[in-house]
Amino acid sequence: MSATIVFATIAFVLAITQFNMQQDTAEATIAYMAKKHLLGFAELIEDEFELIGEGISGTKIESLTSDSDGRTTSFIFNREISTVDTQIEYRLVPVDTVQSKGRDVPIFRVDRYEGTTKIGGGPSMLSDFRVELLTSSGGAASTSTAKVVKITMSLAHNLGNMDDSNVNVSYWGMTLRPASLDT
Amino acid sequence: MPQTLMAFLAMMVASIAAYNQQMSSVRSQEDRIRSELEMMASAVALHEIEVTAASKSWTALDDLDDTSGTADFSLDTISVAFNWEWDVRYVDDLGEISATPTDLKEAEVTITHDRWPIDLVIIARTFGL
Numbered sequence: 001m002s003a004t005i006v007f008a009t010i011a012f013v014l015a016i017t018q019f020n021m022q023q024d025t026a027e028a029t030i031a032y033m034a035k036k037h038l039l040g041f042a043e044l045i046e047d048e049f050e051l052i053g054e055g056i057s058g059t060k061i062e063s064l065t066s067d068s069d070g071r072t073t074s075f076i077f078n079r080e081i082s083t084v085d086t087q088i089e090y091r092l093v094p095v096d097t098v099q100s101k102g103r104d105v106p107i108f109r110v111d112r113y114e115g116t117t118k119i120g121g122g123p124s125m126l127s128d129f130r131v132e133l134l135t136s137s138g139g140a141a142s143t144s145t146a147k148v149v150k151i152t153m154s155l156a157h158n159l160g161n162m163d164d165s166n167v168n169v170s171y172w173g174m175t176l177r178p179a180s181l182d183t
Numbered sequence: 184m185p186q187t188l189m190a191f192l193a194m195m196v197a198s199i200a201a202y203n204q205q206m207s208s209v210r211s212q213e214d215r216i217r218s219e220l221e222m223m224a225s226a227v228a229l230h231e232i233e234v235t236a237a238s239k240s241w242t243a244l245d246d247l248d249d250t251s252g253t254a255d256f257s258l259d260t261i262s263v264a265f266n267w268e269w270d271v272r273y274v275d276d277l278g279e280i281s282a283t284p285t286d287l288k289e290a291e292v293t294i295t296h297d298r299w300p301i302d303l304v305i306i307a308r309t310f311g312l
Contacts, residue, residue, distance in 0.1 A: 136237035173226025
């Protein structure tokens with residue numbers, strides 16, 4: 001009888017330990033992959049936003065629109081691609097709503113357009129995306145007075161089971177000073 | 184008696200394994216949180232340095248030296264406060280700190296967070312006269 005109780009206790013402890021180890025490994029892997037997606041998209045944004053207005057003599061930033069929560073729904077600017085003036089748009093597209101800690105978390109994708117053609121974009125796991133146009137002193141600016149561009153976004157991990165992860169959102173931000181906005 | 188000792192030993196080994204796993208899990212979680220804070224701290228540091236580069240003249244950079252303050256990384260429902268501190272010094276053409284004035288100043292911003300006793304991010308930029 002005692003041997004059975006001891007065996008059951010040890011087996012239970014080891015099973016819980018094994019389960020926790022697997023969950024921990026899965027969580028770490030999901031977080032790593034999510035961050036990889038986020039940083040990959042961030043690199044695309046960084047490379048392109050540095051070139052806002054590059055080679056453009058007219059309007060460099062066309063428009064910036066946001067929803068009622070402050071998320072950027074559309075950011076349109078011009079830049080030169082292979083000597084052709086090209087209008088670029090980063091457009092926020094809702095894809096899903098998931099639950100986390102009793103709260104609705106809307107999930108988005110950012111599509112990138114060259115003119116009217118969709119070329120590229122980000123992962124369909126973004127929980128926020130914001131572009132802010134700033135003056136050189138960091139205050140709010142309009143499309144015509146912007147010297148600095150600040151981008152922030154977040155990406156949700158483990159969609160559908162967000163509460164299974166202790167760290168379930170990754171955040172990223174960058175402030176850029178596109179050379180052509182300085183002129 | 185030997186069986187009791189064996190049972191005790193087995194339970195002790197299982198307990199140690201469970202404890203080690205728990206500690207590993209806590210460390211792993213702390214690492215992930217620190218990694219997230221580092222990303223946010225980088226955003227704060229870049230914002231500080233870009234706005235400084237856009238708004239300060241070469242001469243005015245001196246005013247930043249040894250100044251400190253706080254700045255938030257805010258997005259959606261979260262807002263995390265970070266501490267920043269500036270160091271500005273003269274450097275030579277090789278980027279080495281110079282005791283005498285040169286035409287180059289290196290402005291370095293260090294970002295810390297109250298939860299961690301370390302510098303989360305340090306970013307420096309050199310400004311020419």
